[in-house]
Structure formats: C-alpha cells, structure tokens
Amino acid sequence: MTPRTLTSPTFVNGDVSFWHRSIGMPGRRASLDSNLAVDVAIVGGGLTGLWTAYYLKKSRPDLDIAILEREFVGFGASGRNGGWMSAEPVGQFRRYAKSRGVEAARDLQRAMFEAVDESVAVAQQEGFDDDLVRDGLIHVATNAAQLSRARHHLDEMKQQGWGAEDVFELDPRELSERIRVDGVQGGYWTPHCARVHPAKYTRGLGDVVETLGVRIFESTTAVQVEPRRVTTTQGTVRAGYVVEALEGYTLSLKGKARKLLPMNSSMVITEPLGDTVLDEIGWTGGELVGDVAHSFTYMHRTADGRIAIGGRGVPYNFRSSFDLNGRTADSAVAQLQHRLVELFPSLRDTRLEHTWSGVLGAPRDWCASVNFDREAGILSAGGYVGHGLSGTNLSGRILRDLILGKDTALTRLPLVGRHARNWEFEPIRWIGATALYAAYRHADNREYATNDPSTNWAAKVANLVSGR
Ligand SMILES: Cc1cc2nc3c(=O)[nH]c(=O)nc-3n(C[C@H](O)[C@H](O)[C@H](O)COP(=O)(O)OP(=O)(O)OC[C@H]3O[C@@H](n4cnc5c(N)ncnc54)[C@H](O)[C@@H]3O)c2cc1C
Structure with missing residues (x-):
C-alpha cells in the first residue's frame, strides 16, 4: 500500500x-518578575496543575495559588493529545491489586468512571465544553490475535469493576453500524468516554482557574523544587505546598531525570473529509476509536469531519530528548498514515494537514501515582500511561484533599503513595525501549500475516521484560 499523501509537501509538521493551530496560538500571560510567597505553588500549566488549582480554589477561595508554566497553559500533552477522555485505567490493575488489594484496585476503576463524569460536568457548568461529545469509545480487532486479546481483556475488565452496563462486545455487523473499518473481526464499546478538543478544553479550564483568582505565570521555567520553595528562571517562589505537575517534562527539574520516561506520541490529521467519504466510513458519531494492536493506535473524528490518528511512532529518543514544538520524524508520519489507510482504504488519496508529537510521562512500573512528602510540603502527580485526560481530574481532587489535610476515599486510592523505581541509565534505557517497540512491531506484522489467534511470542517476551 503506497501512502500517497506523504508525497504532499503541504502538511504542517x-x-x-x-489543536492549537485550529484556535490560534494564545497571547502569553506575564512571567514572574520578582520573588513571591504563596500558599500553593503549582509547577506546570497542564491539566494536572489546572485541576489542582481549580478544586483548591473552589474549596478554599482564600488560598493564594500560583501556577508556574514554562511556555503557556496547555503547551504540553494536555493541549496536544488525542482527545479521548476515557475511563481506561491509569495503570495496571494487577499491580495496584498486589500492593493494596483487589477491592482497592476496583475502587480506582470506579474513580475513573467518576472522573469522566466529573470532567464532562465541570466543563458544561463552567462553559468550556465546546466540541465535547460523549458517544463512548470503540476498540476494533482486525486480526484473530487481536480478537482473542480483546475478548480476554473483556473478561478481565469484568473482574476489575466494569459492570454489564459499562462495556459491550460488538460483532462485525454491530460495529459496522457505528464505523466501517477494513478487515474488522470484532471489538467492544464503552459509554465511559467523551471526545474533547484538547486545546479548547485546557485553555478553557485555564481561563476559569484565572477567573477564580489563581495567578498564572507563563514563560517561567522551574529549575529546582526544594522543601517549600521553587527556584525558577525568573525568581524564587516560597510556598506552603509545592505541586510538581510536569508529567512528561518532569526530567527538566534538578534530580528528576530518571523518574518518568518522556514517551513520544505522534499524531497526524487529515483535511476535512466531506460527506461522501464519511458516509462510506460510516463514522458519523463522536465515538473515539482504538485498535488492539501491540503498537496501539488511537483515532478521533473531529467536529469538522477530519480524522486524527495517533500512536508511538518513535516512542523514545536517546537521553530522553524530544522536539519541544512537536516536530515529528518522517518515519512516524509514514507509519501513522499507513495505518490510517489500512483501516480506511478510501482515505488513500486524502491529504494530511498537520502532524505533531508530544510527550507523556511513563513510570517504571506503568502505574500512575500521586505522592505527598508532608514534611517537605512537596506533592506530585502523573504517569497516567496515556489516560491523563481524566486521570488529571482525579489527581487534582486527590491533591486538593491531601493539601487540605483530609482523609477521604480519594486519598486512600492505591495510586496515592506509590513510588516506582527510577528508569535505568543510558544507553540501557534507549536500547531497552527501542528493542521493545521493535518487538511489538514485529509481533503486529506476524499476527496480520498468519491470522493466528494466539499472541505472537515476540510481544509476550516484550511484555514480560517491560512489565506492561
Ligand atoms: C500526542 C499525545 C496524545 C495523547 N492522547 C491522550 C488521549 O487521547 N487521552 C488521554 O487521556 N491522554 C492522552 N495523552 C496523555 C495526556 O495528554 C497526559 O497524560 C496529560 O495531559 C498530562 O497532563 P499534565 O498536566 O500532567 O502534563 P502536561 O500537560 O504535559 O503539562 C505539563 C506542563 O509543564 C510545562 N513545563 C515543562 N517543564 C516545565 C518547567 N521546568 N517549569 C514550568 N513548567 C514546565 C509544560 O510546558 C506543560 O505545559 C496523550 C499524550 C500525548 C503526548
């Protein structure tokens, strides 16, 4: 299959x-211009930081809160993502269950269902729900091994707190009523997912937070976090509590280089498709769509009829480097476009309009965490393993309760007080990540070639080694 749109030089990289281009780049807020003392200093103006500020201000309007953001609100993953606001788990059920028991791990799953409801409800109440549609999430299996995995996963979900109304298996005919994917063999749908325009959503929450009285300093880079103090390029901020909310950018703080791996995820988006093509694909609702491949891809149909598709093109670069502005390797663009045409052959002549990348923070144990060093007054949250759109909302409410000294059902969830070990030193980190993703690509290719229902051995070995 020839990815013909690659010959088009016109897309923006x-x-x-x-998402940012579609609503225009924001003007920057002022940077910090002197030393400052506040009750709470939040490092990072993505959704983790914004939700924390939002819930704190709603509970305690008297608190003086400052957000310190290197670029502008929503510059990071929160403004660039795939727009899946889903209840998929922010870590591995078996690991949370092992450390805190099966019931606690189920509580976390229930908290994720609530996080989707809450993220949608607040956006509607506060008026930043433009383009937000709640039509759920579909996973499609396009070979026999993927179908076996999807069914196995459905069985596991039932054990993990997903009830009869939370997820539904669909056969190819039922799937084709929602979307026509080439070679589909089965899949499932869950109502627990909303589609959002990530830049509109994050910018909207930022504006609400500022209206509540939170001070947002942009173009202000934090360099080091110490007990009750943040050193930035623009001055020092003293605070009763400091919240590290940097996820994929955590490595930019002194002493945090190996805590969360900056994992690239890349996206491409088509031109608007027009009614004829959309009718052929049959994707007329606002469902989000993902596959069950090892090199997972996620898709989004925009309000103006484009398809965006994302995945881990070049997941990790040597020494955790990445392009801040999201410039994407040609090989990643080619892979994503190839996958798009594989799933929807009628898109083979469709033009791409934009491609970009961002980083999410992967913890060594693939489980999100919220931590609080009470003595130092330092809190942190992140590592949502691709489900940060609703995971950040959950974290924001947990961080609020921790800062306000409340012992609640949220502060007892098993992601609280979870410390993963650091990632390995280079070059082991790069060799490991590169080998793993090569194994996953190999396994995907073999599973398509053989249509064997069992998962390919290369992926089994990779899962064993990575602990995924
Ligand atoms: C391409 C892509 C697609 C994704 N798709 C989805 C999806 O569909 N659904 C989903 O749930 N999740 C998805 N994710 C993950 C999700 O977007 C993230 O987990 C989530 O947004 C993390 O939010 P955050 O606020 O913790 O971090 P971020 O949004 O990354 O915010 C961190 C902020 O800190 C700033 N910063 C960096 N360094 C410093 C510093 N030293 N000092 C001050 N500020 C600093 C950055 O500019 C940034 O604004 C995706 C991620 C990517 C990259």
Missing part, C-alpha cells in the same frame, strides 16, 4: 499541534 510541529507548531505544537493542530
């Missing part, structure tokens, strides 16, 4: 993301 980088420039943060299509």
Whole structure:
C-alpha cells in the first residue's frame, strides 16, 4: 500500500499541534518578575496543575495559588493529545491489586468512571465544553490475535469493576453500524468516554482557574523544587505546598531525570473529509476509536469531519530528548498514515494537514501515582500511561484533599503513595525501549500475516521484560 499523501509537501509538521493551530496560538500571560510567597505553588500549566488549582480554589477561595508554566497553559500533552477522555485505567490493575488489594484496585476503576463524569460536568457548568461529545469509545480487532486479546481483556475488565452496563462486545455487523473499518473481526464499546478538543478544553479550564483568582505565570521555567520553595528562571517562589505537575517534562527539574520516561506520541490529521467519504466510513458519531494492536493506535473524528490518528511512532529518543514544538520524524508520519489507510482504504488519496508529537510521562512500573512528602510540603502527580485526560481530574481532587489535610476515599486510592523505581541509565534505557517497540512491531506484522489467534511470542517476551 503506497501512502500517497506523504508525497504532499503541504502538511504542517510541529507548531505544537493542530489543536492549537485550529484556535490560534494564545497571547502569553506575564512571567514572574520578582520573588513571591504563596500558599500553593503549582509547577506546570497542564491539566494536572489546572485541576489542582481549580478544586483548591473552589474549596478554599482564600488560598493564594500560583501556577508556574514554562511556555503557556496547555503547551504540553494536555493541549496536544488525542482527545479521548476515557475511563481506561491509569495503570495496571494487577499491580495496584498486589500492593493494596483487589477491592482497592476496583475502587480506582470506579474513580475513573467518576472522573469522566466529573470532567464532562465541570466543563458544561463552567462553559468550556465546546466540541465535547460523549458517544463512548470503540476498540476494533482486525486480526484473530487481536480478537482473542480483546475478548480476554473483556473478561478481565469484568473482574476489575466494569459492570454489564459499562462495556459491550460488538460483532462485525454491530460495529459496522457505528464505523466501517477494513478487515474488522470484532471489538467492544464503552459509554465511559467523551471526545474533547484538547486545546479548547485546557485553555478553557485555564481561563476559569484565572477567573477564580489563581495567578498564572507563563514563560517561567522551574529549575529546582526544594522543601517549600521553587527556584525558577525568573525568581524564587516560597510556598506552603509545592505541586510538581510536569508529567512528561518532569526530567527538566534538578534530580528528576530518571523518574518518568518522556514517551513520544505522534499524531497526524487529515483535511476535512466531506460527506461522501464519511458516509462510506460510516463514522458519523463522536465515538473515539482504538485498535488492539501491540503498537496501539488511537483515532478521533473531529467536529469538522477530519480524522486524527495517533500512536508511538518513535516512542523514545536517546537521553530522553524530544522536539519541544512537536516536530515529528518522517518515519512516524509514514507509519501513522499507513495505518490510517489500512483501516480506511478510501482515505488513500486524502491529504494530511498537520502532524505533531508530544510527550507523556511513563513510570517504571506503568502505574500512575500521586505522592505527598508532608514534611517537605512537596506533592506530585502523573504517569497516567496515556489516560491523563481524566486521570488529571482525579489527581487534582486527590491533591486538593491531601493539601487540605483530609482523609477521604480519594486519598486512600492505591495510586496515592506509590513510588516506582527510577528508569535505568543510558544507553540501557534507549536500547531497552527501542528493542521493545521493535518487538511489538514485529509481533503486529506476524499476527496480520498468519491470522493466528494466539499472541505472537515476540510481544509476550516484550511484555514480560517491560512489565506492561
Ligand atoms: C500526542 C499525545 C496524545 C495523547 N492522547 C491522550 C488521549 O487521547 N487521552 C488521554 O487521556 N491522554 C492522552 N495523552 C496523555 C495526556 O495528554 C497526559 O497524560 C496529560 O495531559 C498530562 O497532563 P499534565 O498536566 O500532567 O502534563 P502536561 O500537560 O504535559 O503539562 C505539563 C506542563 O509543564 C510545562 N513545563 C515543562 N517543564 C516545565 C518547567 N521546568 N517549569 C514550568 N513548567 C514546565 C509544560 O510546558 C506543560 O505545559 C496523550 C499524550 C500525548 C503526548
């Protein structure tokens, strides 16, 4: 299959993301221009930081809160992502269950269902729900091994707190009523997912938070976090509590280089498709769509009829480097476009308009965490393993309760007080990540070639080694 749109030189590569371009880059807020003392200093103006500020201000309007953001609100993953606001787990059920028991791990799953409801409800109440549609999430299996895995996963989900109304298996005919994917063999749908325009959503929450009285300093880079103090390029901030909310950018703080791996995820988006093509694909609702491949891809149909598709093109670069503005390797663009045409052959002549990348923070144990060093007054949250759109909302409410000294059902969830070990030193980190993703690509290719229902051995070995 020839990915013909690659010959088109016209698509934009980088420039943060299509989402930002579609609403125009924001003017920057003022940077910090002197030393400051506040009750709570939040490092990072993504959704983790914004939700924390939002819930704190709603509970305690008297608190003086400052957000310190290197670029502008929503510059990071929160403004660039795939727009899946889903209840998929922010870590591995078996690991949370092992450390805190099966019931606690189920509580976390229930908290994720609530996080989707809450993220949608607040956006509607506060008026930043533009383009937000709640039509659920579909996973499609396009070979026999993927179908076996999807069914196995459905069985596991039932054990993990997903009830009869939370997820539904669909056969190819039922799937084709929602979307026509080439070679589909089965899949499932869950109502627990909303589609959001990531830049509109994050910018909207930022504006609400500022209206509540939170001070947002942009173009202000934090360099080091110490007990009750943040050193930035623009001055020092003293605070009763400091919240590290940097996820994929955590490595930019002194002493945090190996805590969360900056994992690239890349996206491409088509031109608007027009009614004829959309009718042929049959994707007329606002469902989000993902596959069950090892090199997972996620898709989004925009309000103006484009398809965006994302995945881990070049997941990890040597020494955790990445392009800040999201410029994407040609090989990643080619892979994503190839996958798009594989799933929807009628898109083979469709033009791409934009491609971009961002980083999410992967913890060594693939489980999100919220931590609090009470003595130092330092809190942190992140590592949502691709489910940060609703995971950040959950974290924000947990961080609020921790800061306000409340012992609640949220502060007892098993992601609280979870410390994964650091990632390995280079070059082991790069060799490991590169080998793993090569194994996953190999396994995907073999599973398509053989249509054997069992998962390919290369993926089994990779899962064993990575602990995924
Ligand atoms: C391409 C892509 C697609 C994704 N798709 C989905 C999806 O569909 N659904 C989903 O749930 N999740 C998805 N994710 C993950 C999700 O977007 C993230 O987990 C989530 O947004 C993390 O939010 P955050 O606020 O913790 O971090 P971020 O949004 O990354 O915010 C961190 C902020 O800190 C700033 N910063 C960096 N360094 C410093 C510093 N030293 N000082 C001050 N500020 C600093 C950055 O500019 C940034 O604004 C995706 C991620 C990517 C990259």
